[in-house]
Amino acid sequence: MSLYLQPRQAGTTGPTPYELKLAGAIEEVFGTGVHHLEGLVKGLNDLGICSPTGEPWTPDTFTDEMRRMAA
Amino acid sequence: MVNRLNKTALTSDEIFATGMRNQWHAVCPSDFVARGDMKKVRRLGEDWLLFRQSDGSLRMLADRCPHRGAPLSQGQHLGDRVACKYHGVQVDVGGTVVSVPGMPGCNLEGKRLVTSLPVREVAGAVLAWFGTDPDAEPGPLDLPERLVDDGISRFLCYAEWKAPWRFTLENLLDPMHGAFLHRESHSMFGGETSAKFRIRETDRGFFFEKTDQRGVNFDWVEFCRTGVDWVDLEIPYPPTAGPGGSFGIVGMGTPIDAETTAVFFWRYRRVEGWERDVWRFLYRTKLEERHWAVLEQDRVMLEAMAADADQAENLYQHDLGVIRLRRLYRSQAAAQAEALAGA
Numbered sequence: 001m002s003l004y005l006q007p008r009q010a011g012t013t014g015p016t017p018y019e020l021k022l023a024g025a026i027e028e029v030f031g032t033g034v035h036h037l038e039g040l041v042k043g044l045n046d047l048g049i050c051s052p053t054g055e056p057w058t059p060d061t062f063t064d065e066m067r068r069m070a071a
Numbered sequence: 072m073v074n075r076l077n078k079t080a081l082t083s084d085e086i087f088a089t090g091m092r093n094q095w096h097a098v099c100p101s102d103f104v105a106r107g108d109m110k111k112v113r114r115l116g117e118d119w120l121l122f123r124q125s126d127g128s129l130r131m132l133a134d135r136c137p138h139r140g141a142p143l144s145q146g147q148h149l150g151d152r153v154a155c156k157y158h159g160v161q162v163d164v165g166g167t168v169v170s171v172p173g174m175p176g177c178n179l180e181g182k183r184l185v186t187s188l189p190v191r192e193v194a195g196a197v198l199a200w201f202g203t204d205p206d207a208e209p210g211p212l213d214l215p216e217r218l219v220d221d222g223i224s225r226f227l228c229y230a231e232w233k234a235p236w237r238f239t240l241e242n243l244l245d246p247m248h249g250a251f252l253h254r255e256s257h258s259m260f261g262g263e264t265s266a267k268f269r270i271r272e273t274d275r276g277f278f279f280e281k282t283d284q285r286g287v288n289f290d291w292v293e294f295c296r297t298g299v300d301w302v303d304l305e306i307p308y309p310p311t312a313g314p315g316g317s318f319g320i321v322g323m324g325t326p327i328d329a330e331t332t333a334v335f336f337w338r339y340r341r342v343e344g345w346e347r348d349v350w351r352f353l354y355r356t357k358l359e360e361r362h363w364a365v366l367e368q369d370r371v372m373l374e375a376m377a378a379d380a381d382q383a384e385n386l387y388q389h390d391l392g393v394i395r396l397r398r399l400y401r402s403q404a405a406a407q408a409e410a411l412a413g414a
Contacts, residue, residue, distance in 0.1 A: 003231035003331070005370075007363040009100075010226050015356040023356035026349065027311040035314040037345055063345040069355075070348035 018052070019069065025049040037063070081203075083408035087400060089116035090201070090236060090326035092407055095212050095299035097323045097335045098190070098197040100229045104129060109153065111144035115201055116328045119188070120144045122164060124151060129190055130164040131199050137168060137184035194218035195227040196335060198299060203411055213275075213297035215321045217339050224347045225321075225339035226354060230366065234373035236332040237400065238380075239324035242369055243302045244279055244392035249289030252368050257361040258306050258318075262287035270391055279392030286317065294396065299323065312358065313349055315342035330378065338362060 008014060015023065022044075029043030037059050045056040051065065086092060096114065098121070104110045109122045111134055118134035120143050132153075134144045141157035152163040161170040166185035171177035189200040189209040200209035217223055232239060242248065247266060253259040262284050271278040273293065280291035292304040305317045312318075323335040342350050386394065 003233060005230055007360060009228055010351075010355045010359050019352075019356050023353055026313070026353060027357065030313040031309075031311040033310055035310075040313075040349075063348065066345055066348035066352055070351035 022049060081408060081411055083405040086404040086407050088235070088329035091300070091400065091403055092201050092203045093210065095191070095198045095200050095209070096325040097299070097333070098131070098199050098325065099333065100227060101192050101195050101197055107148060109144060109148050111142065113327050114333070115326050118142065118144070120153070121197065122148070122153060124164065129192060129197060131188040131190045132162065132164070132166055133186040135185065136160055137162065137179065138171070194225060194337060203407065211298050215295065215297070215301050215303065217303060217319060217321045218337060222343055223339050223341050224351060225337045226359070228336045228338060228362065228366065230334050230370065231327065232332050232334055232370045232373060233330060234332055234370070234376070235330060235378065236324045236326040237397070238373045238376060239332045239334050240396060241393045242373060243304065243322050244292055244294060244396050245389070246279065246281065246289045246292055246304070247389045249306070252372060253289070253365050256365045256368070258308055258365070259288050261307070262290070266389070268389055268391060270395060277395065279395070292392065294392070312353065314346045315340050315350055336366065
């Protein structure tokens with residue numbers, strides 16, 4: 001009997017390079033102790049991690065993107 | 072019902088080895104069985120067939136044709152019934168033989184000869200009632216609030232470990248291993264490596280908790296019996312995980328057989344709005360992999376332990392939760408065996 005040991009169960013595919021880069025930057029900003037939305041968005045922009053349109057993030061564009069990727 | 076597998080002879084040791092009866096157990100993730108599909112699973116030492124109809128409803132039957140005992144799981148899904156591959160006998164989702172194609176009019180037709188377990192689907196998992204009397208109504212099921220609260224976001228992680236189910240439960244009733252086995256994990260690096268514990272009774276089980284540290288490592292666990300056995304615990308995240316505080320785990324361990332366990336870990340966090348979305352994004356991209364690495368530390372340790380590891384122990388104060396759990400299950404197994412013997 002083969003036992004079920006699948007490390008990735010929260011999504012059907014692995015994260016894309018874009019998602020990994022964005023997630024890493026979010027962790028970096030959170031790691032500084034900034035845990036509010038405006039601070040997070042500023043932190044991402046300061047790191048040069050832009051939105052997919054190439055524009056800096058705004059709280060609205062960021063929350064929209066997170067909503068899309070949270071599913 | 073003579074064709075049903077007779078389980079009245081189960082001994083106390085057999086029940087202890089393969090799991091408590093007359094309660095709900097988690098079976099597998101819901102998405103293991105797609106619409107119009109069926110799947111074989113082994114649970115509590117027996118083979119079962121999960122059968123999902125095209126309307127999405129799920130049924131669970133003993134994987135045993137009432138004719139010659141062939142596995143129904145090798146047969147054909149016919150929408151609202153299954154046809155055994157061996158001789159074509161058709162059994163409906165309630166366990167009744169509806170057709171014996173090789174011998175029309177056979178007296179098996181119309182008889183309910185296959186055990187059918189009541190099932191519920193909760194938070195992405197299938198739960199089933201494993202009763203000693205296949206005709207009795209299932210007992211009540213009070214779901215862990217962490218699995219039904221809308222203000223809580225959760226992911227189910229499911230795995231199968233080559234370890235006895237009691238080892239997997241005992242591991243959860245042993246918070247102190249967090250500070251040692253998981254010392255180098257992303258979430259359990261903090262806090263003291265010595266502690267005193269106490270048991271605190273609740274109306275559904277008990278807490279086993281450190282008396283001198285909270286919210287730093289794996290510092291407490293609540294064991295609950297609410298029709299299904301489960302534990303609840305909480306582990307802090309580092310600041311990199313963002314707002315929302317600690318994450319929690321609702322854990323269940325269901326015996327596949329005496330040596331193997333299906334483990335269910337719902338990682339949850341009380342987060343809403345953008346905080347919820349960011350946590351879910353981070354979970355999918357980063358955290359899930361780290362959580363898995365921690366789980367693997369448990370699996371590797373438990374699978375490496377001798378099957379009779381608990382026969383040569385020297386326990387100390389940290390093991391009060393484990394002792395309590397064992398006594399509870401030992402005495403329940405004895406009571407169930409006695410009831411079965413007298414039935």
